[in-house]
Amino acid sequence: MALELIGVSKEVGARTHIAPTSLVLEKGTMNVLLGPTLSGKTSLMRLMAGLDVPTAGRIIWDGKDVTGMRVQDRKVAMVYQQFINYPSISVYDNIASPLRLQRKSKAEIDSAVRATAEMMKLTPLLQRKPLELSGGQQQRCALARALVKGAGLVLLDEPLANLDYKLREELRTEIPKIFEASGAIFVYATTEPEEALLLGGNTATLWEGRVTQFGPTPLVYRQPKDATTARVFSDPPMNFLPVTKAGARLLFGEGQNAPAGGTFAGIPDGRYLAGFRANHIEIARPGTPAGGALEFRCTLAVTEITGSETFVHLDHGGDRWVGLLPGVQDYVAGDELTIRLDPAFVYVFGEDGALVASAPYAAAA
Amino acid sequence: MSDATLSLPAKRSRALPRVNGSAVVMGLYILFLMLPIYWLVNMSLKTNTEITSTFTLWPRDLTFANYRTILTDPSWYMGYVNSLIYVVMNTVISISVALPAAYAFSRYRFLGDKHLFFWLLTNRMAPPAVFALPFFQLYSSVGLFDTHIAVALAHCLFNVPLAVWILEGFMRGVPKEIDETAYIDGYSFPRFFVKIFMPLIASGIGVAAFFCFMFSWVELLLSRTLTSVNAKPIAATMTRTVSASGMDWGVLAAAGVLTIVPGALVIYFVRNYIAKGFALGRV
Numbered sequence: 001m002a003l004e005l006i007g008v009s010k011e012v013g014a015r016t017h018i019a020p021t022s023l024v025l026e027k028g029t030m031n032v033l034l035g036p037t038l039s040g041k042t043s044l045m046r047l048m049a050g051l052d053v054p055t056a057g058r059i060i061w062d063g064k065d066v067t068g069m070r071v072q073d074r075k076v077a078m079v080y081q082q083f084i085n086y087p088s089i090s091v092y093d094n095i096a097s098p099l100r101l102q103r104k105s106k107a108e109i110d111s112a113v114r115a116t117a118e119m120m121k122l123t124p125l126l127q128r129k130p131l132e133l134s135g136g137q138q139q140r141c142a143l144a145r146a147l148v149k150g151a152g153l154v155l156l157d158e159p160l161a162n163l164d165y166k167l168r169e170e171l172r173t174e175i176p177k178i179f180e181a182s183g184a185i186f187v188y189a190t191t192e193p194e195e196a197l198l199l200g201g202n203t204a205t206l207w208e209g210r211v212t213q214f215g216p217t218p219l220v221y222r223q224p225k226d227a228t229t230a231r232v233f234s235d236p237p238m239n240f241l242p243v244t245k246a247g248a249r250l251l252f253g254e255g256q257n258a259p260a261g262g263t264f265a266g267i268p269d270g271r272y273l274a275g276f277r278a279n280h281i282e283i284a285r286p287g288t289p290a291g292g293a294l295e296f297r298c299t300l301a302v303t304e305i306t307g308s309e310t311f312v313h314l315d316h317g318g319d320r321w322v323g324l325l326p327g328v329q330d331y332v333a334g335d336e337l338t339i340r341l342d343p344a345f346v347y348v349f350g351e352d353g354a355l356v357a358s359a360p361y362a363a364a365a
Numbered sequence: 366m367s368d369a370t371l372s373l374p375a376k377r378s379r380a381l382p383r384v385n386g387s388a389v390v391m392g393l394y395i396l397f398l399m400l401p402i403y404w405l406v407n408m409s410l411k412t413n414t415e416i417t418s419t420f421t422l423w424p425r426d427l428t429f430a431n432y433r434t435i436l437t438d439p440s441w442y443m444g445y446v447n448s449l450i451y452v453v454m455n456t457v458i459s460i461s462v463a464l465p466a467a468y469a470f471s472r473y474r475f476l477g478d479k480h481l482f483f484w485l486l487t488n489r490m491a492p493p494a495v496f497a498l499p500f501f502q503l504y505s506s507v508g509l510f511d512t513h514i515a516v517a518l519a520h521c522l523f524n525v526p527l528a529v530w531i532l533e534g535f536m537r538g539v540p541k542e543i544d545e546t547a548y549i550d551g552y553s554f555p556r557f558f559v560k561i562f563m564p565l566i567a568s569g570i571g572v573a574a575f576f577c578f579m580f581s582w583v584e585l586l587l588s589r590t591l592t593s594v595n596a597k598p599i600a601a602t603m604t605r606t607v608s609a610s611g612m613d614w615g616v617l618a619a620a621g622v623l624t625i626v627p628g629a630l631v632i633y634f635v636r637n638y639i640a641k642g643f644a645l646g647r648v
Contacts, residue, residue, distance in 0.1 A: 049549060051545055051548070051549075070548075071545075071548045071549055072548055072549075072551050072552070072553065076549055077549060077550075078545070078546065078549050080542045080546070082540060082542055084540065084542045084543055084546050086543070086547075086561050087565060088561070088564035088565055088567075089564075097550055097552075098550040098551055101550060101551035101552060102551065142546075145546075145550070149550070
């Protein structure tokens with residue numbers, strides 16, 4: 001049992017919402033669609049669900065072509081970012097409604113609803129109307145309705161985006177556990193790289209209606225195929241600077257260079273784009289040796305302190321970089337800082353954006 | 366002692382009734398609003414002699430004879446029956462036609478949808494007198510003249526567009542995702558519409574029905590033109606009661622009171638949603 005998209009695309013008027021996409025989602029897997037707003041996550045999900053018909057391409061479900069099939073006849077479930085329940089009927093009836101439509105017996109429905117409600121911690125609330133619940137409870141109700149149906153394909157479109165931080169963490173750890181047992185294909189759309197890494201499974205990164213990469217989540221994170229994927233799958237976004245390969249060395253400007261060993265050895269000479277993630281930046285303390293790290297002089301533009309971490313926005317000759325430092329840092333805007341970067345954390349992309357050499361640390365892992 | 370004498374003037378001023386400006390204004394306003402209605406009720410409970418000969422603020426000679434006349438004389442009470450029949454028919458037709466139309470306008474984009482939607486409203490801008498002649502001729506030639514359905518259909522001309530506008534506003538407030546969730550859950554369209562969607566816009570249906578009821582109930586020109594005997598509405602009966610023996614003031618006033626009652630009853634049920642209805646559901 002698998003969901004297969006073969007060259008599926010969606011155009012509305014003259015605008016391409018989804019460029020031709022081919023994906024295979026295996027049974028019992030968690031698949032994350034990761035991309036910024038308007039990257040096509042929801043459009044792709046609607047095609048998978050059958051709410052929209054693709055402009056071209058075919059969708060194969062369990063070996064059968066379901067491209068034009070009505071959504072009612074497909075065994076799918078979907079949860080939206082907004083808390084969508086049937087406001088006029090009780091939570092119990094909400095959860096029971098997909099089962100009633102499947103013409104299950106009363107006893108069967110009752111036991112399924114109660115078991116699901118227990119799992120979603122809704123048991124004391126079954127007789128209430130959805131609008132009498134808190135946001136988290138409403139979304140639990142929507143999740144329960146999606147879960148009780150026993151659908152083979154469960155689509156979750158940013159289900160936690162409208163919840164407050166605490167509830168989000170709580171549900172985020174519960175969702176993989178709850179759905180692991182069901183054996184269904186899960187598709188989970190999110191804008192947050194962190195969420196993709198927490199959920200595990202596979203990740204497809206989306207950018208402007210294109211799936212830029214699809215594979216096991218840690219692999220996509222460590223070895224992005226191109227600069228776009230790396231940008232999407234980094235929060236804060238990946239930092240870039242030009243680099244030149246000349247002979248056995250990588251030249252970063254400002255007299256900074258590093259030996260082109262390991263993954264960098266095979267790159268032909270020429271101009272490239274170097275990328276590195278925010279958490280790999282260190283601030284150089286005066287008097288300590290660089291120890292092979294690259295050093296760049298930057299001006300601090302803004303600091304954002306979250307408590308356990310501090311984001312420093314740096315200006316480097318017109319490029320805006322973001323660094324992630326541990327703890328609370330007392331830098332002030334305008335400070336001149338020297339940052340250090342271990343060349344082992346540097347990805348090298350071609351000028352067209354395709355990955356030329358993965359970072360040595362990632363290749364080793 | 367001196368304390369007591371000093372506090373005396375203060376006490377006296379506190380004892381004076383305080384004049385609340387806004388209460389006075391509101392009181393006067395309500396008085397002006399209620400005066401004609403009060404006078405109508407007042408008249409309906411008097412004898413004709415008392416109405417025409419003296420000025421009395423309340424009935425000196427209380428009588429229910431006027432009401433008895435209306436409720437026992439078929440030429441009177443059949444007016445109410447006829448009016449109610451075509452008003453209810455019109456409300457049912459208008460709402461059942463407007464529901465699917467409003468759903469289409471709120472959920473789908475199609476060629477000329479905005480123009481069509483606006484054109485619907487322009488139907489309300491023409492005076493009924495314009496349509497009286499074509500309706501009269503048309504219904505006479507197809508044998509619909511002086512039937513309840515004739516008036517009900519004629520009133521659809523105003524009420525269907527109004528109901529579509531009101532319902533569309535209420536439907537727009539329901540997120541489209543609810544429709545899609547229902548389809549995903551396996552609801553067919555008709556079942557979804559009746560079981561899930563209509564309860565969601567129940568207040569909108571109530572308000573739209575109220576407006577249809579009201580406009581059809583108070584409309585006089587078309588209903589009078591399209592009927593003669595069998596479907597004669599109460600408003601027509603009232604205007605034709607100036608007889609050779611002069612005006613029967615008391616009976617007319619009683620008829621007026623009874624004409625207000627249905628509207629007052631219906632408005633009670635939708636009182637919380639009327640404002641939204643006047644804004645055509647767009648609040």
